[in-house]
Amino acid sequence: MARATIIGSGPNGLAAGVTLARAGYAVRVLEAADTVGGGLRTAESTLPGFRHDVCSTVHPTALASPFFHAFGLERRLDWIRPEASYAHPLDGGRAAIAWRDLDRTATALGADGDAWRTRIRPLTAHIDGVVDFTGNQLLRVPRDPLTALRYAIRMLEQGTPLAASAFRTEEAAALLAGAVAHGNAPLPSLAGAAAGLLLAALGHAGGWPYPRGGAQGIADALVADITAHGGSVETGVRVTDLETLDWGDPRRGDLLILNTSPRLALTHRDVPPRYARAIGAYRYGPGAAKVDFALDGPVPWTHPEVGQAATVHLGGTRAEVWASENAVAAGRMSERPYVLTVQPSVLDDSRAPAGKAVFWAYIHVPPGSDLDPTELITAQVERFAPGFRDLILAHHAVPASSREAINPAEIGGDISGGVFDMRQALRRPILSPTPWRTPMPGVYLASASTPPGPSVNGMAGWHAARTALQDAGSPATLSDLFD
Numbered sequence: 001m002a003r004a005t006i007i008g009s010g011p012n013g014l015a016a017g018v019t020l021a022r023a024g025y026a027v028r029v030l031e032a033a034d035t036v037g038g039g040l041r042t043a044e045s046t047l048p049g050f051r052h053d054v055c056s057t058v059h060p061t062a063l064a065s066p067f068f069h070a071f072g073l074e075r076r077l078d079w080i081r082p083e084a085s086y087a088h089p090l091d092g093g094r095a096a097i098a099w100r101d102l103d104r105t106a107t108a109l110g111a112d113g114d115a116w117r118t119r120i121r122p123l124t125a126h127i128d129g130v131v132d133f134t135g136n137q138l139l140r141v142p143r144d145p146l147t148a149l150r151y152a153i154r155m156l157e158q159g160t161p162l163a164a165s166a167f168r169t170e171e172a173a174a175l176l177a178g179a180v181a182h183g184n185a186p187l188p189s190l191a192g193a194a195a196g197l198l199l200a201a202l203g204h205a206g207g208w209p210y211p212r213g214g215a216q217g218i219a220d221a222l223v224a225d226i227t228a229h230g231g232s233v234e235t236g237v238r239v240t241d242l243e244t245l246d247w248g249d250p251r252r253g254d255l256l257i258l259n260t261s262p263r264l265a266l267t268h269r270d271v272p273p274r275y276a277r278a279i280g281a282y283r284y285g286p287g288a289a290k291v292d293f294a295l296d297g298p299v300p301w302t303h304p305e306v307g308q309a310a311t312v313h314l315g316g317t318r319a320e321v322w323a324s325e326n327a328v329a330a331g332r333m334s335e336r337p338y339v340l341t342v343q344p345s346v347l348d349d350s351r352a353p354a355g356k357a358v359f360w361a362y363i364h365v366p367p368g369s370d371l372d373p374t375e376l377i378t379a380q381v382e383r384f385a386p387g388f389r390d391l392i393l394a395h396h397a398v399p400a401s402s403r404e405a406i407n408p409a410e411i412g413g414d415i416s417g418g419v420f421d422m423r424q425a426l427r428r429p430i431l432s433p434t435p436w437r438t439p440m441p442g443v444y445l446a447s448a449s450t451p452p453g454p455s456v457n458g459m460a461g462w463h464a465a466r467t468a469l470q471d472a473g474s475p476a477t478l479s480d481l482f483d
Helices: 009-020 066-071 102-108 109-127 125-132 145-158 161-165 170-183 190-204 216-228 262-267 273-281 303-309 320-327 372-384 400-406 422-426 459-471 478-482
Strands: 003-008 026-030 084-090 094-099 232-234 256-259 289-297 309-314 338-343 358-364 392-398 443-445
Touching: 003 009, 009 026, 009 066, 009 216, 009 256, 009 289, 009 459, 009 478, 026 216, 066 459, 084 170, 084 190, 084 303, 094 102, 094 170, 094 190, 094 303, 102 109, 109 125, 109 145, 109 170, 109 190, 125 145, 125 289, 145 161, 145 190, 170 190, 170 309, 170 320, 190 422, 216 232, 256 262, 256 459, 262 273, 262 443, 289 400, 303 309, 303 392, 309 372, 320 358, 338 372, 358 372, 372 392, 392 400
Parallel strands: 003 026, 003 256, 026 232, 084 309, 256 443
Antiparallel strands: 084 094, 289 358, 289 392, 309 338, 338 358
């Protein structure tokens, strides 16, 4: 039986493991940390009984993912779907809410209701086409060219200075800016607009769901499938040099899948100089600095409807959000940064003791920054939820400079797997119709540094494993493996 060794147990590594185990390979997953999951891990990082997600909590792209749909992720876990996908409070007690119901959202946006419908409804109505276009290598003909064209037109609008005239009200402008800022890029930018439009469309299609009990459940479901098909997962195994790893013989069909930074591929003895130069030129971007909070109760938002959304974007107006992200891109920090916050306890009482709450938040920072973001984040939350500070029982901060020790793929604290701009959307990490394949026989890349880029959707892992199976002469489709 041919072997497949996978380094890294993040969602893409585990997706590759599931694919190859079901295809008949003897799968072994090696994880540097003491627990599996990478960015899917859940831990009591503050106080006993308070369960925090190490990286991400809310997963709008997971249930929309073709891989996870075939895998049956929705039925394997208990998913929570908030009526409010995300919220964006503003000064003066105002807020914009992206409800799952698009018409409810548009009605609340008043003068900008029609503008919101015009931009988002065509994408929501054809969400499968949007997911196909954004979930694959861009160097291909999309399955739904008309939807891809609609998406590209809106991306051109929101990714250029034209975005400043798209909405008349601060509420609508800020609501979309908060989603766009997930891209961790200068604003306006095409790549940021691409990420934000996908998230906004999903907010009105399947919503922004999250699994009860924590993101760890996603990792555990994938691991269970791997072991059910004869595979294994080993923790506490840090691989820093491929020459020290006994991964098999590619001449016998053995595979090595790297759910890591592409830099690990450079330790292979047969890496060609041209490929080494391309990987060496691959750029990493700003980092993320995160704080987990254990609270004595729910966040006291001035606008009560903000408390109905698990995800809340803080940062004020669109102009303020843009200024914050552009400062980070220039190597500086804003005194009022864009803050991405998540409050899973609003609908998941398994996360904290009765009457208490978990809350986490992160900000974008210059690469490798050792800034402790606790005070900056606390001040921004207080701006829209006076009294928040008094509820803090404990907190745990992780500066960007510490993230690489937790997850070696996060170079300089970059949780996106590399700068996500249009150049690196095409060259991720190389310009190729199959960027998951390396020039070294049997070696493949399967991380956020390959298409479709960052997000918990398992698609990079699926693409890497599918490419490997094609190269081995045994191509497989999702329906082949899961039906």
